[in-house]
Amino acid sequence: MGEHTHRHSGDMASSLCWNCKGTLEEADLCGTCVKIQPFKEGRDYFDILGLPHRLVIDSGILTEKFHEKSRLFHPDFHRMEIHTEQEISLTNASRLNQAFKTLKDPFLRAAYYLSLQKLGNPAIDPKKRLSPQDLMELMELKEELESEVAIGHQEKAFARLEKETKNLEGIILGNMQEIDQLESGAESLSPDQPLTEETLESLQKKKVRLSRDLEYRKYILSIRREILTPATVKETS
Amino acid sequence: MTRTVIGIDLGTTNSLVAIIENGKLRVIPDTEGRKLLPSVVALSSSGVQVGFSAKARINDPETVVVYSAKRLMGRSFADVENEIRQLAYPLANIDGLPLIPDQYRNRHLSAPQIGALILAELRKRAEVALGQTVTDAVITVPAYFNDAQRQATKDAGEMAGLNVLRILNEPTAAALAYGFGTGKDGLYAVYDLGGGTFDFSLLSIRRGVFEVKSTSGDTHLGGDDFDQAIIAQWLKILPKGVDPSRPEVRDLLRKEAEKAKIALSQSTETTVSLPAIGFETTLSRESMNKWVEPLVQRTLIPVHKALSDAGVSPGEVDGVILVGGATRLLRVKEAVGELFNRPVFDEHDPDLVVGEGAAVQGDILSGARKDMLLLDVTPLSLGIETMGGVMSSLIPRNTTIPTQAKELFTTFLDGQVKVDIHVLQGEREMAKDNRSLARFSLTDIAPMTAGAARIEVTFTIDANGILDVRALDQRTGHSQGVVVHPSYGISKDTVREMIKESFQHAQEDFQTRMLIDSRTEATTVTNATRRALEKLGPDILPDDERLVINKQLDTLEKAVKGENAKLIRDETSALDQVTRPLAERLMNTSVQGALGGKALPETEMEA
Numbered sequence: 001m002g003e004h005t006h007r008h009s010g011d012m013a014s015s016l017c018w019n020c021k022g023t024l025e026e027a028d029l030c031g032t033c034v035k036i037q038p039f040k041e042g043r044d045y046f047d048i049l050g051l052p053h054r055l056v057i058d059s060g061i062l063t064e065k066f067h068e069k070s071r072l073f074h075p076d077f078h079r080m081e082i083h084t085e086q087e088i089s090l091t092n093a094s095r096l097n098q099a100f101k102t103l104k105d106p107f108l109r110a111a112y113y114l115s116l117q118k119l120g121n122p123a124i125d126p127k128k129r130l131s132p133q134d135l136m137e138l139m140e141l142k143e144e145l146e147s148e149v150a151i152g153h154q155e156k157a158f159a160r161l162e163k164e165t166k167n168l169e170g171i172i173l174g175n176m177q178e179i180d181q182l183e184s185g186a187e188s189l190s191p192d193q194p195l196t197e198e199t200l201e202s203l204q205k206k207k208v209r210l211s212r213d214l215e216y217r218k219y220i221l222s223i224r225r226e227i228l229t230p231a232t233v234k235e236t237s
Numbered sequence: 238m239t240r241t242v243i244g245i246d247l248g249t250t251n252s253l254v255a256i257i258e259n260g261k262l263r264v265i266p267d268t269e270g271r272k273l274l275p276s277v278v279a280l281s282s283s284g285v286q287v288g289f290s291a292k293a294r295i296n297d298p299e300t301v302v303v304y305s306a307k308r309l310m311g312r313s314f315a316d317v318e319n320e321i322r323q324l325a326y327p328l329a330n331i332d333g334l335p336l337i338p339d340q341y342r343n344r345h346l347s348a349p350q351i352g353a354l355i356l357a358e359l360r361k362r363a364e365v366a367l368g369q370t371v372t373d374a375v376i377t378v379p380a381y382f383n384d385a386q387r388q389a390t391k392d393a394g395e396m397a398g399l400n401v402l403r404i405l406n407e408p409t410a411a412a413l414a415y416g417f418g419t420g421k422d423g424l425y426a427v428y429d430l431g432g433g434t435f436d437f438s439l440l441s442i443r444r445g446v447f448e449v450k451s452t453s454g455d456t457h458l459g460g461d462d463f464d465q466a467i468i469a470q471w472l473k474i475l476p477k478g479v480d481p482s483r484p485e486v487r488d489l490l491r492k493e494a495e496k497a498k499i500a501l502s503q504s505t506e507t508t509v510s511l512p513a514i515g516f517e518t519t520l521s522r523e524s525m526n527k528w529v530e531p532l533v534q535r536t537l538i539p540v541h542k543a544l545s546d547a548g549v550s551p552g553e554v555d556g557v558i559l560v561g562g563a564t565r566l567l568r569v570k571e572a573v574g575e576l577f578n579r580p581v582f583d584e585h586d587p588d589l590v591v592g593e594g595a596a597v598q599g600d601i602l603s604g605a606r607k608d609m610l611l612l613d614v615t616p617l618s619l620g621i622e623t624m625g626g627v628m629s630s631l632i633p634r635n636t637t638i639p640t641q642a643k644e645l646f647t648t649f650l651d652g653q654v655k656v657d658i659h660v661l662q663g664e665r666e667m668a669k670d671n672r673s674l675a676r677f678s679l680t681d682i683a684p685m686t687a688g689a690a691r692i693e694v695t696f697t698i699d700a701n702g703i704l705d706v707r708a709l710d711q712r713t714g715h716s717q718g719v720v721v722h723p724s725y726g727i728s729k730d731t732v733r734e735m736i737k738e739s740f741q742h743a744q745e746d747f748q749t750r751m752l753i754d755s756r757t758e759a760t761t762v763t764n765a766t767r768r769a770l771e772k773l774g775p776d777i778l779p780d781d782e783r784l785v786i787n788k789q790l791d792t793l794e795k796a797v798k799g800e801n802a803k804l805i806r807d808e809t810s811a812l813d814q815v816t817r818p819l820a821e822r823l824m825n826t827s828v829q830g831a832l833g834g835k836a837l838p839e840t841e842m843e844a
Contacts, residue, residue: 070446075700090699091641
């Protein structure tokens with residue numbers, strides 16, 4: 001069995017090459033006629049980059065995989081080929097670029113990771129709305145910052161915002177590590193030894209928290225943009 | 238065998254063409270050994286001139302000399318209205334486009350057409366040097382060029398009969414030239430201050446993959462502005478009675494400012510002398526630095542923006558590559574050095590390095606090399622106008638290209654058969670503050686109740702940074718009609734017409750060249766033959782044969798005076814026919830002479 005057994009949606013075997021109709025041994029390239037193959041609908045960003053479905057990824061390996069796949073799909077290397085192949089190259093390279101962009105950023109990656117699992121588990125949908133308490137908290141923060149700015153304390157407001165952001169991001173990254181450890185620990189167990197009720201519950205809790213924190217961060221960032229914009233205008237004028 | 242792909246740097250001030258030949262970079266010079274071609278076109282009653290000869294006519298009142306046409310590329314008349322004052326040639330506002338009137342040929346020329354003339358000249362240069370026709374090319378543009386400007390440059394290439402394989406960003410091209418052969422892996426910054434534009438890019442180089450992290454710039458900031466800053470100060474101390482608004486005065490000052498700028502990169506002080514207008518002063522490096530400082534600082538705004546977009550601090554950069562003639566300015570080097578405190582790479586000629594990079598990318602696209610790959614980004618966010626005139630971003634700036642975004646559209650009214658999409662480029666929140674790229678109409682939608690239609694629109698930015706829009710009716714799976722109304726620049730039909738027209742011109746050009754070539758050849762042959770006839774006695778050339786040859790010489794000379802290239806060629810070969818027996822006899826005598834008078838057997842003589 002492969003290193004990641006729980007999701008293999010896109011890499012289904014027994015597909016046929018679009019060009020020579022031969023059976024495909026691997027998803028990206030036909031072994032017979034050496035033509036690149038279009039990505040199947042179900043292939044997610046981890047599949048596309050040939051990476052295990054993990055919340056924590058080594059950025060060096062990610063970049064290496066991205067470059068390796070770029071050498072395969074980039075339109076520069078398929079200029080002289082027939083139209084169909086150029087189209088595949090364009091579409092694949094576009095999706096590959098998107099995949100890399102999403103997985104490179106830990107926060108985008110976390111949101112994407114959760115969105116893959118949200119089916120049947122709506123509590124971890126990262127697009128889920130924040131609780132009224134959270135929204136109230138954010139509203140208050142925004143008002144406080146705005147009044148700081150109003151009396152000319154932009155620097156102070158900005159410093160506070162930076163601190164809030166850094167704190168939150170630290171919590172998110174820590175939580176991601178923990179979830180990853182629990183999940184990779186689970187994968188190393190043999191399949192007939194299921195996770196304990198306790199572990200499952202802890203995982204679910206952490207994921208709910210992660211999903212909330214990611215959404216909370218988005219709000220913080222949009223406050224930051226609003227507070228920052230007048231300042232940059234001033235700087236450039 | 239792969240076809241040679243030429244790399245072209247189409248600059249504001251100068252242009253050039255380069256190739257990779259036997260694995261080596263080579264900038265192709267003209268017949269006089271000059272590597273650069275001034276991006277200047279002269280329009281006069283005697284014809285159209287390009288390059289040095291055009292530049293030489295800058296003060297000829299009977300000639301319209303067009304320079305800096307790159308500043309007009311892909312832009313509307315309203316866009317350039319404020320810059321027109323700096324240009325010494327007239328511009329007409331025709332259908333919102335800035336066009337150059339060519340009174341001598343009763344037409345108006347667009348910026349892409351001017352560009353096409355320059356590109357055609359470079360193409361010719363390459364063809365002469367390579368001894369073969371050239372069609373495939375990579376052309377560079379400032380990284381901060383928007384879609385319309387890129388499209389206009391591509392149109393220019395097509396009008397010049399080129400198959401434009403790639404529109405390449407200038408700073409990226411420079412990095413490719415630096416990385417070619419000797420490049421070390423790492424994170425590099427490219428600071429590119431050209432004649433009219435400024436670009437800044439951050440990119441990582443790793444095992445032959447050049448990955449651009451972010452790019453930023455200012456399409457209205459360049460060496461020309463530095464000249465203007467110096468001139469602005471001189472205008473204050475100009476002798477009374479000199480009218481600074483006269484183009485000749487401006488031109489004199491501009492040349493002198495350029496000269497002073499160059500002199501001050503060597504010495505700390507220079508004298509400025511323009512006896513024609515009685516202007517004499519000295520300029521110290523210190524004063525000049527003070528005058529241009531606001532411009533130097535202006536370049537640092539995009540630098541910081543690009544650094545912040547990539548999440549990189551100046552200390553993480555391994556080296557800075559300087560590109561563009563204006564980076565020769567010591568103050569610029571100093572400012573860049575202060576900010577990054579890193580080695581500055583300026584060993585490549587900053588005027589040539591972009592064109593060289595274009596040749597490297599051409600080599601990649603020709604299929605000749607697989608060890609290098611360039612991953613570039615789109616410089617500006619792409620979006621559509623939504624309710625309330627707000628821009629909704631679909632593809633954020635600094636996204637690696639190619640890239641695609643899909644958006645679902647539907648109808649608002651019962652029976653609606655058309656949906657309009659307004660595509661924008663820029664970073665501002667309101668649609669009206671951004672650049673309008675085009676309005677697309679999704680047409681022929683089957684009439685149905687409001688909101689029932691499902692049209693999936695795919696926005697693709699290809700590897701050239703150019704937008705393509707396609708639509709699919711999700712219910713039927715059929716592709717949906719898309720009609721494009723470009724907001725700026727020229728419509729596809731107009732471009733097609735211009736291309737057709739330029740081919741006709743090319744045809745005319747070709748005829749002219751053929752005529753000149755055949756005349757030259759004919760004249761050379763007649764002169765040589767006449768000289769030979771004088772020396773030959775009746776022993777080797779019987780009188781009757783001489784008569785035939787002389788008659789043919791007269792016929793050919795008459796043909797040379799005419800305009801028919803084919804006739805000239807035919808009569809030239811006829812001359813060749815009638816002189817052949819004589820030529821063979823001469824050959825034989827010279828061989829006999831060489832071998833001491835011994836006659837050779839026929840077979841050996843032919844071998």
